[in-house]
Amino acid sequence: xxxxxxxxxxxxxxxxxxxxxxxxxxxxxxxxxxxxxxxxxxxxxxxxxxxxxxxxxxxxxxxxxxxxxxxxxxxxxxxxxxxxxxxxxxxxxxxxxxxxxxxxxxxxxxxxxxxxxxxxxxxxxxxxxxxxxxxxxxxxxxxxxxxxxxxxxxxxxxxxxxxxxxxxxxxxxxxxxxxxxxxxxxxxxxxxxxxxxxxxxxxxxxxxxxxxxxxxxxxxxxxxxxxxxxxxxxxxxxxxxxxxxxxxxxxxxxxxxxxxxxxxxxxxxxxxxxxxxxxxxxxxxxxxxxxxxxxxxxxxxxxxxxxxxxxxxxxxxxxxxxxxxxxxxxxxxxxxxxxx
Amino acid sequence: xxxxxxxxxxxxxxxxxxxxxxxxxxxxxxxxxxxxxxxxxxxxxxxxxxxxxxxxxxxxxxxxxxxxxxxxxxxxxxxxxxxxxxxxxxxxxxxxxxxxxxxxxxxxxxxxxxxxxxxxxxxxxxxxxxxxxxxxxxxxxxxxxxxxxxxxxxxxxxxxxxxxxxxxxxxxxxxxxxxxxxxxxxxxxxxxxxxxxxxxxxxxxxxxxxxxxxxxxxxxxxxxxxxxxxxxxxxxxxxxxxxxxxxxxxxxxxxxxxxxxxxxxxxxxxxxxxxxxxxxxxxxxxxx
Numbered sequence: 001x002x003x004x005x006x007x008x009x010x011x012x013x014x015x016x017x018x019x020x021x022x023x024x025x026x027x028x029x030x031x032x033x034x035x036x037x038x039x040x041x042x043x044x045x046x047x048x049x050x051x052x053x054x055x056x057x058x059x060x061x062x063x064x065x066x067x068x069x070x071x072x073x074x075x076x077x078x079x080x081x082x083x084x085x086x087x088x089x090x091x092x093x094x095x096x097x098x099x100x101x102x103x104x105x106x107x108x109x110x111x112x113x114x115x116x117x118x119x120x121x122x123x124x125x126x127x128x129x130x131x132x133x134x135x136x137x138x139x140x141x142x143x144x145x146x147x148x149x150x151x152x153x154x155x156x157x158x159x160x161x162x163x164x165x166x167x168x169x170x171x172x173x174x175x176x177x178x179x180x181x182x183x184x185x186x187x188x189x190x191x192x193x194x195x196x197x198x199x200x201x202x203x204x205x206x207x208x209x210x211x212x213x214x215x216x217x218x219x220x221x222x223x224x225x226x227x228x229x230x231x232x233x234x235x236x237x238x239x240x241x242x243x244x245x246x247x248x249x250x251x252x253x254x255x256x257x258x259x260x261x262x263x264x265x266x267x268x269x270x271x272x273x274x275x276x277x278x279x280x281x282x283x284x285x286x287x288x289x290x291x292x293x294x295x296x297x298x299x300x301x302x303x304x305x306x307x308x309x310x311x312x313x314x315x316x317x318x319x320x321x322x323x324x325x326x327x328x329x330x331x332x333x334x335x336x337x338x339x340x
Numbered sequence: 341x342x343x344x345x346x347x348x349x350x351x352x353x354x355x356x357x358x359x360x361x362x363x364x365x366x367x368x369x370x371x372x373x374x375x376x377x378x379x380x381x382x383x384x385x386x387x388x389x390x391x392x393x394x395x396x397x398x399x400x401x402x403x404x405x406x407x408x409x410x411x412x413x414x415x416x417x418x419x420x421x422x423x424x425x426x427x428x429x430x431x432x433x434x435x436x437x438x439x440x441x442x443x444x445x446x447x448x449x450x451x452x453x454x455x456x457x458x459x460x461x462x463x464x465x466x467x468x469x470x471x472x473x474x475x476x477x478x479x480x481x482x483x484x485x486x487x488x489x490x491x492x493x494x495x496x497x498x499x500x501x502x503x504x505x506x507x508x509x510x511x512x513x514x515x516x517x518x519x520x521x522x523x524x525x526x527x528x529x530x531x532x533x534x535x536x537x538x539x540x541x542x543x544x545x546x547x548x549x550x551x552x553x554x555x556x557x558x559x560x561x562x563x564x565x566x567x568x569x570x571x572x573x574x575x576x577x578x579x580x581x582x583x584x585x586x587x588x589x590x591x592x593x594x595x596x597x598x599x600x601x602x603x604x605x606x607x608x609x610x611x612x613x614x615x616x617x618x619x620x621x622x623x624x625x626x627x628x
Contacts, residue, residue, distance in 0.1 A: 068435075072435075074435050074438065121612060121615070121616045122615075124615065124616060124619045125615050125619040125620075126619065127434055128375050128434055128438070128575065129571065129575070129615065129619055129620065129621075131375075131438060132375070132567050132571050133571070133611070133612065133615045135564070135567065136564075136567070136568060136571075136608045136611045136612055136615075137608070137612065139564055139608055140605055140608035140609065140612070143602075143604045143605040143608065144605055147601045147602060147604070147605070253560075253564070254560070257442060260439070260442075264439055294450040294451075294453075294454065295450075296446040296447070296449055296450045297446070297447050297450035297451065299443075299446050300443040300444065300445070300446030300447035300448075300450075301443070301447060303439060303440075303442070303443035303446070304425065304440055304443040304444070304447070307429070307436050307439045307440045307443065308425070308428055308429065308440070311432070311436060
């Protein structure tokens with residue numbers, strides 16, 4: 001019996017959700033959104049700035065998790081696209097005279113193009129080799145950006161008044177980022193739920209079988225890598241609003257590692273997991289650094305516990321009591337059985 | 341001629357150090373099928389151990405004692421990590437093990453800062469002598485580093501190719517069940533191999549301490565270099581690690597001479613090129 005067969009529940013195992021159950025995630029989502037929109041009027045300025053970061057990191061983590069959790073491709077190189085997005089905005093402003101929004105629109109396009117080219121090479125490698133080759137790309141970009149001081153500003157990065165003045169106030173900046181994040185996450189949610197997302201999950205569970213059924217898995221993964229690159233790049237452009245600039249560390253593999261961390265801690269088999277992860281990561285950091293200097297120690301410890309005890313992360317743990325669809329594991333649904 | 345000899349010795353020294361780090365990493369992969377991201381952290385612990393002992397233990401013999409202490413400490417840490425954490429994850433997908441060792445990188449970085457502080461340290465060269473070859477002056481210590489790498493290479497070859505233990509290490513991946521039925525204590529075997537790999541990381545760190553400044557950040561710096569070397573050579577292959585070390589050290593050495601500002605990128609480019617052509621590395625086996 002193959003893995004795929006084991007994972008598909010019998011057609012009768014899951015009754016059609018009642019209308020109320022369908023409404024619940026919508027209501028929960030709307031309530032969360034209302035709370036997030038009201039947040040800047042309720043919390044301190046430093047918390048608003050943290051929320052700005054969370055908005056960018058949530059998009060970054062969900063986009064990275066499209067590869068990690070959905071396709072089973074562990075990339076330690078998504079920082080490349082995050083950095084590329086940030087630098088598109090800042091360098092576009094500095095060298096090409098692009099406005100913030102022009103650079104912002106260009107970022108996902110360049111991210112997709114770069115991801116398509118990198119994916120072409122990186123996806124030839126499998127599993128651990130893939131993780132390491134993406135890591136190598138991350139470091140390559142980091143070195144190139146740091147060395148080309150004349151063009152990129154080197155280790156100092158580019159810090160310039162690129163963000164429109166009205167967005168520099170935390171409340172406006174945050175609300176704009178929140179709007180963009182919601183739009184990006186809705187687009188990603190639609191992707192997760194589409195046949196494309198379904199195929200990605202199938203390729204994670206049993207690559208050979210998906211290939212045998214007539215899908216070119218290499219091309220499928222290349223498409224996923226490209227889409228992920230575009231959204232990671234968008235997240236990088238969002239990050240500029242918080243950061244007021246771009247620095248070489250954004251390309252470093254530890255930035256890529258952050259996306260992996262958020263996905264895993266939040267729950268990589270769920271859509272909302274990485275968003276939860278981004279919140280926990282950021283506010284856990286903000287809260288802990290007040291009391292202890294060893295933030296990484298705690299982070300590593302938490303990651304270790306999650307990996308050993310709860311491989312499905314916090315969202316997986318949340319899911320146990322109820323059946324919140326938004327945080328439910330995106331299993332191969334039974335409708336697959338009726339198709340193809 | 342002068343510069344040729346100087347450059348060759350410096351490239352070989354660099355290759356020797358890279359080989360010892362990469363050998364440990366590749367050995368662990370060969371027997372446990374896991375990539376230890378914390379390998380660089382163990383390297384750093386080795387270097388820092390020597391740095392903190394160096395003030396008390398001076399001279400050639402003092403350094404040798406510090407070196408042995410560093411290797412012992414790292415091997416013990418490795419055994420502890422394998423028993424307490426990695427053993428629980430052995431049957432899980434490779435991602436779980438990768439993430440667990442990534443978590444250890446974070447933990448180790450902060451713990452090392454607690455123990456050794458944040459400032460960089462330097463270690464006096466234990467053997468200050470120099471001699472000249474073809475008009476070039478070569479530090480004796482460089483030859484000692486190369487000698488250590490040669491000894492490690494020989495030792496690993498003897499262990500893996502000429503002993504029953506080496507045969508079991510290779511079989512541990514191919515057919516663990518038969519091996520287990522045959523009376524081999526697999527758990528002990530895995531722990532020993534991991535401890536040996538960790539000890540090699542410590543050895544490399546200890547040996548490099550007199551040549552570089554030792555401090556935080558050494559861990560992530562070396563682990564990326566070790567990844568490049570092992571991946572170019574092929575994961576699991578000690579011969580590949582040796583070849584990879586020489587290739588990367590040569591590329592970086594020549595890069596420093598010819599295009600100084602891009603030398604650090606050269607290694608990554610080589611890795612990407614090799615993997616584009618042979619996605620499993622030069623001496624690796626294709627993924628299943």
